[in-house]
Amino acid sequence: MSDPTRTTLSRRRLLAAAGVAGVGVTGVGAAAAINRSGNGDTETVTSTKGFVPFQGDHQSGIVTPHQQHGLVAAFNVTARDRESLIEMFKSLTATTRDVMAGRSGEVRDALLPPDDNLILSPQIDPDALTITLAVGESLFDDRFGLTAQKPTRLVRMPAFPNDEPHPDTSHGDLLIQICADHDDTCTHALRRLMRTSRKYLTLRWMLSGFVRPNELPHGRTSVRNLLGFKDGTANLDTTDIALMNQHVWVQPGDDEPKWTAGGSYMAVRVIRNRVEFWDRTALRTQELIIGRSKASGAPLDGSLETDVPRYSVDPDARVTPMSAHIRLANPRTTDTESSLLLRRGFNYSLGFTPNGQLDQGLLFVCFQRDLAKGFIAVQERLNGEALEEYIKPIGGGFYFALPGVARGDGWLGEDLLS
């Protein structure tokens, strides 16, 4: 028997849908055409507010100014064959283009599930959204015939001495990094992307975080981590293209498969901080462990955050201990210059652990041209550092962020798979 109430409601919904469709066709707000790749292709966006272009030689979300929110979601790929894998990358690319440009989904018959989740309303500001796709070492096993295409330095993240390894919630075939200035923009994008790719991807682990970026001169930003210290002060200047080519982007002619040029090695580490223990540690001890003044962020021999520590005149560690985190991470010698990398992490807060202590820490993310000379070399110097007592790396993985898409009809992973 038919239900008259339901029929009426359905009709009302259909009318509403038609209304939205009208708006959708003409576009919401001021549409803008953006051309970044210089080849005549343009990208159409609903609003230029916070729009970060998708197209370019490199993916966004790497040298893009640090947004206030970010999440990483790692997936196992269940695509049956190479063809399905190509389909997966194509559909992820299409959705990425849409959400980065602030396009909500297509308007459908209201008797159907809606395309967009509407958690951001139909009018979406791009909100500095960036989506970055990176592939894990396991994607290059024998499933898709990609073994020979594996980036030379891509390895499964090993367990470093202070790690508490959780293989089930680390690694993964594919990692999606989503960053924006609001948390819900990231959530919206994640749900759109996952819906697009549900038949190929299953979540392996994910984590979201936040930071409050602090602009420094020369295209750099630093943040405060949950230990209360400035982090990223000595980061690379992302506006310096030559520097980025030297330290971040794989270059044509590198000892790497050809398709990798323009991509970047991505190291992700989930580092739990024992914040209660840290908070009850003497200020002076904290400063000696990190190597910076807690309040100003200045190195111990300087007065400003941007002052560069002069370890060369402090060989006996009278000012900055040899075991200080910043001295080990970046000894500022010619020999260690090759290990410079671009950090782009977030803080996380996940409630609490069974011992009643807060579950907080750092979602460490960094990009580099050479994983062995970059993150791995830095971590090997940090092994045994004084800070280890207060931190516990519990997850993450090593990935390769795909090169960008320069053409309007291009897709992420195209050079790898075609």
Place this chain on the structure above:
Amino acid sequence: MRCTKILLAALPVAVLVAGCSDDGGGGSAATEPVTVTLTDAGCDPTVVSATGGTVTFAVKNDRDSKAEFEILSKTPEILVEKFLESKAAGNFQVNLKAGSYEIICGAPSDTRAALTITGQGDVAVLKVDKAALDAAVTAYTAYVREQTKALETGTKAFTDAVRAGDTEKAKTLYAQVRIPWERIEPVAELFPDSDGVIDSRADDFEQKEADPEFTGFHAIEYGLWANGTIGGAKVDLVSLANGLDKDIAALIALVNGLEIQPQVMTNGAAALIEEAANTKITGEEERYSKTDLATFAANVEGARKVFDLVEVLLSGVNKKLDDSITKDFTTVDDLLAKYKEGAGYASYDKVTNGDRDKFKTSMASLSEDLAQVTGSFGLEVVE
């Protein structure tokens, strides 16, 4: 109160920004600060001196513009460089060894000050009686020796039972041998390599219990309880027992050769409680044997020992803190007493949720309080 200086090994320089180094701050501000004014001509006065160690500089910029204050070594190297806004004043703490230094006030060509540092260098100001603190360290060293002795005999008895295939006896001895170990754990942790092979938990390894690197007490514990038999398919208990003997002997030699510093003792008390509050309160440390309460109690006893030895000193510098710690220990002891069974403790399964909460809060309170003891004595933790 009389202030004494104590020699500390390899104390690096710490610099605190202005406003963070008042008398209540670092515990080492008891020496007179070296006062230097940046005038238009340069430094005033032009000759200054101080005793080696943590030296506080009280610097004022009388100029009409921002100016620089630098301390140079003889080489010359710039050891410290601080900028002060016009008319601003700030206190800086710098650790300096005996020797001659120069101070620049403004430009390098302005009148400099000669700085002479006398004395031994690397000294911090102690706020408690040195002889009494030394006596406490001596007594604590004797306690550590007692525990290493008990660990040595206990380990032998335990591993003998394992080698003999006597599962029940090995299980009984396991909880006992853990006690001396847990009482002095922070001292053992000074040797992370030994600590790693002896006391790692399965979580520290990629393949967890199946990991070939998983050795020591908890690997044997796993074999005895989770596998149930000695010589089970997965765990070769005899070779683990042989390895434990060797590793324990090596660690005991290291610990016995160690000259315990006062801050290792006082901070060790805090570390024991941190450890218990972090990993034992959840029942994850002794997850197979469920003997967590015994090791938890041993951590508390080890911390209590230190507290008993230094309490008279603490009551002299911070009576309130002393009273609070005394109360904290009583709360924890009362809770533990509820679960005493014979010579040991009940299985951790039997601890009610309400009591687990009480353990959490009392241990957190104890952690917060014990973390203040080292600094209250004027001791610095050197990593």
